[in-house]
Amino acid sequence: MASFVLKILSLVLGIFFVFIGTLKLTPSVNQDLYKEMRKTFIRSTKVFPLVKQTGWKPNPHTYRKAVGGAEVVCGVILAAVPGPLKEASNVLLMLLMANDIYAHYALNDGMEKMSLQIVMVLLLTCRLIIHLQIKAREIDEAHAKETEEARLLEEKKEE
Helix, strand or coil, X not given: CXXXXXXXXXXXXXXXXXXXXXXXXXXXXXXXXXXXHHHHHHHHHXXXXXXXXXXXXCCHHHHHHHHHHHHHHHHHHHHHCCCCHHHHHHHHHHXXXXXXXXXXXXXXXXXXXXXXXXXXXXXXXXXXXXXXXXXXXXXHHHHHHHHHHHHHHHHHHHC
């Protein structure tokens, strides 16, 4: 059951991030949302987290394209690519959402602006926890199987 939930959650989150990343990259999906994304990134650049440490402030359009591209790539990986890359993309998306939450907080935008990012971080965290639980269960089952095989082997030696 948990594996089914993990697959569905991965697919839904992946499609969502592909859609949101595409909105940031091109106006072909929705012109108004694209313009809003551009304005948001122009404002977000002013509170970029590494400005204080490095003195470097990214170009808003490059920043938007990098975040949008990362969301599309990570979304595709989350939805369609099997293996450990899913967890790496999950963590990267969590970091991107945390960066968005920080930007909205630093700009005093209020909870209504950052609520979507908070929900996405929670969903990505749930997905990661479910994955870790499945892996832990697989390890426990493999260990139990090895223990049982060793016990049976020991019994045969005693006979």
